[in-house]
Amino acid sequence: MIVAKRKPLNEIADMVAPYKKVAVIGCRSCVAICLAGGEKEVKMTVSALKVKNKKEGRRQEFEALVVERQCEKEFVKEVEDKILSSDLVLSMACSLGAQTIGDMYPDHLCFPGLNTGFFGVPEEQGVWSEKCVGCGNCIIHTTGGICPISRCAKSMLNGPCGGSSNRKCEVNLDIDCAWAAIYDRLKLQNRLDLIESITPAKDWSASHAGGRRVYVREDARLTPHQKKGREAVQ
Amino acid sequence: MKAGSNLEKVLESGKFAVTAEIGPPQSANPEPLEHHAKMMKGFADAFNLTDNQTAVVRLSSIASAVIIMRESVEPVIQMTCRDRNRIALQSDLLGASALGVKNVLCLTGDHQTFGNEKGAKNVFDFDSVVELQVFDALRREGRQVGGEVIKDPPKVYLGCAENPFATPYEFRVSRLAKKVAAGADFCQTQAIFDMNMFEKWMDEVRARGLDKKVHILAGVIPMKSAGAARYMKNKVPGMIVPNEIVDRMKNAKDAKEEGVKLCVEQIEHLKAVKGVHGVHIMAVAWEEIVPKVAELAGLLPRPKSE
Incomplete structure (x- = not known):
C-alpha cells in the first residue's frame, strides 16, 4: 500500500486560507488504512480547521467528503458536482489521488493535504514501514x-x-x-x-x-x- | 604489475606495507595537504585521501591526490558510491588515472545524514563490491559496465575496506571474499582495538585462503585523549573499543603519550598476526603523529621507491 502522513495543520491552513469554499476529499483505500486520509481523518481535519478559523476570526466553508479510490476517475466522478462548486479541493488522498483530480479538472485547484511517503506495510497498530521502492x-x-x-x-x-x-x-x-x-x-x-x-x-x-x-x-x-x-x- | 604504484611494489614483493591517511581540508586551500605531505613523506608507502568522509564536504580526493603528488608523495584515492553514479565513477577513474593516480580504494561511503549536507540526495548506483567489479573490468579489459570497450584503460591498483567489528559478524568474511572475487588487490580494515576479535576474523580469513588472494592492511588509530576513545566507542558506527582501552587512556598521566604507546603496541601485535601484510594508520586530525608512530613501531625505513 501507499503510506502517507497528513501535513501539519498550520501548513494546510496557510495553503487553503485564500479560498472561501473548500472541498476536503479523502480516500477509503491506502491512506485510510494508514490513518492519514480516510473518512475519520477528513472529518477531524475539517473540525480542526473550523476551530482554528473560529479562533482567528476567519470565515471559510469546508465540506468533508470521501471517495472509494481517489486514483480512479470513476470514483472521483461521483463527487464531481462538489468539486466544481468549490473554490478549492484539498485532497486527503495520496499524491496519486490529488493528481487524478487535477488531471480531470485542470482549471480547478486541487492542493495536497498529505505528504505521500512510500510503498509499505502496516507492521502493527500505528506502525507502517517501507518495503519497496518500485525499482x-x-x-x-x-x-x-x-x-x-x-x-x-x-x-x-x-x-x-x-x-x-x-x-x-x-x-x-x-x-x-x-x-x-x-x-x-x-x-x-x-x-x-x-x-x-x-x-x-x-x-x-x-x-x-x-x-x-x-x-x-x-x-x-x-x-x-x-x-x-x-x-x-x- | 597492475599499476606499478609504490604500494603495489611493496606489497607484491612481500614486504610489510604502511599506509596512512590525510584528511583533505574543508576549504579550497591546498596548504594543509602540502604541509602533511611534506611532513609524512617517507614515513608510509602511500597515503589515503578520504572522499568527503562522514559526508562532510571537503576538497576532493582526486584534487588532493594531485596536490600531494606535487610533493612526490604517493596517494591512494578513496572513491565512494554515495555521490556519483556509474557515469561519474568511471569518468573520475579515467581522469584520476590520467593524472597519475595509481591506487584507488573502493567504498560504499558514509550515509549523508552523518555529514553537513543532510538534505542531500544520495546516489548509491553501486555498492563497493560492484564498484570493484566494474573498475576491475575497466582496468583489465577496458570494458565499461555498459559494455563499451575503450582504448587506454586506467592502470590502477584496487583496494577495499572491511570492518570485522560491524554486525552481522557472520557476514564479514563473506563480504571480504566477495570483494576479493570482485577484484580487490588490497584491503584496509577498520581500526582495530579488540585484538581477539580481529584475530578470530583473521583465523577465518586464513582458513578460506583469502590472505593469499588479498593483502590485508590492519587499521589502527592513534588516540589523543580519553575523550577520543569514548567517542569512538560510543559514537562511531560499527566500531568496538574495549573498556580496558578507554580506562587506560583515562588513567594515563599524558594521554597523548599513552595513545602513541598504545598504537605502537597494537602495530607490534598486528605485525605478528599471520596474513597481515601491512598497517594502515588513520591519525584522524592528528597527522603530525604518524612519523613518530612509524618510527617507534619499527616500521622505518620504508622501502625506497624507484
Whole structure:
C-alpha cells in the first residue's frame, strides 16, 4: 500500500486560507488504512480547521467528503458536482489521488493535504514501514524475500556496510539492518550460499531513473468502438 | 604489475606495507595537504585521501591526490558510491588515472545524514563490491559496465575496506571474499582495538585462503585523549573499543603519550598476526603523529621507491 502522513495543520491552513469554499476529499483505500486520509481523518481535519478559523476570526466553508479510490476517475466522478462548486479541493488522498483530480479538472485547484511517503506495510497498530521502492526489477528471491533496496539506507546489493552495530542500521538505530535480516532469513531457509554470489551492477532503467513509467497491456485496452459505447452508457 | 604504484611494489614483493591517511581540508586551500605531505613523506608507502568522509564536504580526493603528488608523495584515492553514479565513477577513474593516480580504494561511503549536507540526495548506483567489479573490468579489459570497450584503460591498483567489528559478524568474511572475487588487490580494515576479535576474523580469513588472494592492511588509530576513545566507542558506527582501552587512556598521566604507546603496541601485535601484510594508520586530525608512530613501531625505513 501507499503510506502517507497528513501535513501539519498550520501548513494546510496557510495553503487553503485564500479560498472561501473548500472541498476536503479523502480516500477509503491506502491512506485510510494508514490513518492519514480516510473518512475519520477528513472529518477531524475539517473540525480542526473550523476551530482554528473560529479562533482567528476567519470565515471559510469546508465540506468533508470521501471517495472509494481517489486514483480512479470513476470514483472521483461521483463527487464531481462538489468539486466544481468549490473554490478549492484539498485532497486527503495520496499524491496519486490529488493528481487524478487535477488531471480531470485542470482549471480547478486541487492542493495536497498529505505528504505521500512510500510503498509499505502496516507492521502493527500505528506502525507502517517501507518495503519497496518500485525499482521495476524485483530480486527478493535472491535475498530471502527481503528487499535491500528499500530496507537498506544505502540500497546495498552485496551485503551489509561497515556501520552496523547490534544488527541495527547506522542511520536509524530503531531499524534493523536489512542485511542482518537477510542473513538470518537465508540461514533459516538453508540458502546461505547465496550471500557470496555477487549481484552485479543493477540496471536502474526499469526504475524511475529511466523516466516516467507507463505500463500498457494491449490485450486489456478498449477499442475506440468500446470506448464510445462506454461513454454513451455513462 | 597492475599499476606499478609504490604500494603495489611493496606489497607484491612481500614486504610489510604502511599506509596512512590525510584528511583533505574543508576549504579550497591546498596548504594543509602540502604541509602533511611534506611532513609524512617517507614515513608510509602511500597515503589515503578520504572522499568527503562522514559526508562532510571537503576538497576532493582526486584534487588532493594531485596536490600531494606535487610533493612526490604517493596517494591512494578513496572513491565512494554515495555521490556519483556509474557515469561519474568511471569518468573520475579515467581522469584520476590520467593524472597519475595509481591506487584507488573502493567504498560504499558514509550515509549523508552523518555529514553537513543532510538534505542531500544520495546516489548509491553501486555498492563497493560492484564498484570493484566494474573498475576491475575497466582496468583489465577496458570494458565499461555498459559494455563499451575503450582504448587506454586506467592502470590502477584496487583496494577495499572491511570492518570485522560491524554486525552481522557472520557476514564479514563473506563480504571480504566477495570483494576479493570482485577484484580487490588490497584491503584496509577498520581500526582495530579488540585484538581477539580481529584475530578470530583473521583465523577465518586464513582458513578460506583469502590472505593469499588479498593483502590485508590492519587499521589502527592513534588516540589523543580519553575523550577520543569514548567517542569512538560510543559514537562511531560499527566500531568496538574495549573498556580496558578507554580506562587506560583515562588513567594515563599524558594521554597523548599513552595513545602513541598504545598504537605502537597494537602495530607490534598486528605485525605478528599471520596474513597481515601491512598497517594502515588513520591519525584522524592528528597527522603530525604518524612519523613518530612509524618510527617507534619499527616500521622505518620504508622501502625506497624507484
